[in-house]
Amino acid sequence: MSDSGSSRHHGGSSNKRVAVVGGGVAGIACSWELRNHNVDVDIYESSSELGGHANSVPFRGKNGQTINVDTGFVVMDETTYPHFNNFLGEIGIQTIPTDMSFGVATIDGVFEWSSRSIQSFIGTLTLLFSPWLWRLIFDIVRFSLFAQDILTEESMATRTARTGSQFASGYPYDSGDDVLSQAMERDLADLPPESIGDYLVREGYSRQFMKYFLIPMVAAPWCIDVDEFGRSFPAKPLIRFMKNHGLLDTATKTLQWRSFRNGSRTYVDAFQALLPRRHKLHLNTPIQQVTRTDGGDQVLVTLADGCTVRSYDHVVLAVHANQAVTLLGNNATDLERRVLGCFRTSRNVCYLHSDTSLLPKRPSAHAAWNCILGPYKPAEHESSQRREQQQQQQQPLLYTDDEKKQQRHGNTMSLTFDMNALQDIPLPDETGSPGRVLVSMNPFRQPSSFQSSHVYYHPLINSESILMTRYLHTINGVANVSFAGAWMGFGFHEDGFVSGAHAARIITQGRAAVPPLDLVGNSEPARSDRAGLWRNALKVVVLGTQQFLNGW
Structure with missing residues (x-):
């Protein structure tokens, strides 16, 4: 018909x-x-x-x-x-202010932290005497100060990529497909650019910073496995994204997000x-x-x-x-x-439930966004916090080239959102509360009391997809x-x-x-923010400390 x-x-x-x-x-x-x-x-x-x-x-x-x-x-x-x-x-x-606290926990509860407070970040007093913790804090400060320097770095890869971008976005609309395909293949041949994982290794960031802080934090919005994210997400676009969204200053600034x-x-x-x-x-x-x-x-x-x-x-x-x-x-x-x-998706299963066992084990580590890391696959499962801390302290503070390969076979990730916090829903001890309301994405097990499940497809962002936006x-x-x-x-x-x-x-x-659409910042000028006097002085101190650690 x-x-x-x-x-x-x-x-x-x-x-x-x-x-x-x-x-x-x-x-x-x-x-x-x-x-x-x-x-x-x-x-x-x-x-x-x-x-x-x-x-x-x-x-x-x-x-x-x-x-x-x-x-x-x-x-x-x-x-x-x-x-x-x-x-x-x-x-x-209208929207309402929301709680955007974030936390990371291992599935066995060996290591847990939350951004709600200093106490929830440190967890136990014994960690205050651990070099492992202080190195983590040092790298958090260092990344916030130095990460955006990559935006002004010049390399053959970035020059080639920028040339490709100008070629594609500046070429007439009526150009032949063959001409455009040839330019595209030249750009693709220069892939992959430096991944965020490779960048962190190159700059000497500690294992604990990568595994328990940065990679989970930036992988969470895309619901991407942390190891896949570390090896496939290009560093420069990610850091540009973090800069534009205020994610490089989370140690000193609170994100003002809103919900419905x-x-x-x-x-x-x-x-x-x-x-x-x-x-x-x-x-x-x-x-x-x-x-x-x-x-x-x-x-x-x-x-x-x-x-x-x-x-x-x-x-x-x-x-x-x-x-x-x-x-x-x-x-x-x-x-x-x-x-x-070149644009792929990932399938993610979501549950609406009340099963609080999918939250971090320590209540003070609970956050609005809770990233739960699965067991580190190459290593034997550790059930003792003392044994885990001893193991971490025995490991080198920095990855070697050989360990770089090993990190690519480790964690899986699940997210549990505290909807009581995110949507300002009364907690169980408050008037008018419906109880605990949680949403888990890709949980390691099915919640014991879920009311509904849903499947969502999210974009898989990688160097190829970012290139193709041009x-x-x-x-x-x-x-x-x-x-x-x-x-x-x-x-x-x-x-x-x-x-x-x-x-x-x-x-x-x-x-x-209509000008070409640029949603990933391909056309943004390569610059970093001008630092103030205090910030430059702090960078000098941090850089000197890093050189000391490298020679230690």
Whole structure:
């Protein structure tokens, strides 16, 4: 059965017809950006509701009360989420300050720390006399002072990468696919750049700093295994990301993050209530195929029944990159396949529950974000804290080249979010409490009392995907098909929102008039902040101490 196009669903309108495939934050942003234009929009979502990772799930408390708890998108920051924050203001949604304390614990409880206080970080008084702890603290200070120096480092790899970036983003839109493919392959041949793990080894950071502090802290937002993260995430983009998000100064600054008291679903509901009449929502409507017509002026959308086909002037694929390739099928160009094929996802299982045994064993080590590390695989399981500390103190303070290989086969990671803290839900001893409310991502065992489970796919950020962001503009908007999604950046809600709005501008302004999208900082100038007098003096002291340790 052929459908004469979306005009049938828009009262015979002669407006430009657009299909947005995917009802997550990117699809929502695209629709919102188009709201004041003479465009008829069909939003297709395969599930029963919009929102994607903005998935607030009912939690039934012991007091009989039901509250909405976020299981995917939980927190945001007004400073680093400016476009999404403006959107919330436009639709009348308010957020609340949230607790963003972070902690790391081994699964056996041998080592646990939390950022809530000095006491929760140190744990036991005996550790105050341990060189192991003081070296960890020293490296935390050193990293905050020196890490951003990498942003001004010059190497053959960075010069080549920057040349590739200028070539790709500055090349005319009508360049041939062969020319672009050759440039792309040259850039890919220079990979991989220095990973964050290799950088930390090169700079002589201690094992405890890498294993128990930095790598878990930066791997947690992406739900990536800590060892995989250490060897695959490029150092320079990560440190640039940390600098831009205020993560290099966590020892002296408190991050001002915010959450949704009644769940992020509130913004999705508000958006739906404000949908213009020209925008039609199609829930429970999976798409089978997206096909460009031979003339190139129309794009056909085939629904899952295989019979219903609708024609559009432009289609926005606001889905994961691999899903976009699948939808395009044989209609995808070689360049689209090559670029989109570099963006992969990881499958993560999430549980909403009340099982406090998935938190760190020591209550003072509990945090809003609790990163639980699995056993270090090459080593025998240690059940005694004394034995573990003795083992750590016997190990060299720095990795040798041989140990660098050994660190790549160790930890796995699970996250447990304290939703009482993150969403300001009353604790069990407070009035109106539904009890303990926890969300665990990839737990080592199934919680004993979970109310629901969910599967989320997160972008796998690596050197190849970051490189390919430089080439996204060469395929975005070509032949009336655009792409959008958080995977086009670092995988955060702001990235998804900005990419969706960018796709809308391609539709309204024309592809050539819209500057290329840069969500990972490829176009940022290579500079570090100018340090004050006290900071420079402290750097001299730290550098001298490091040289002493290296010669010790």
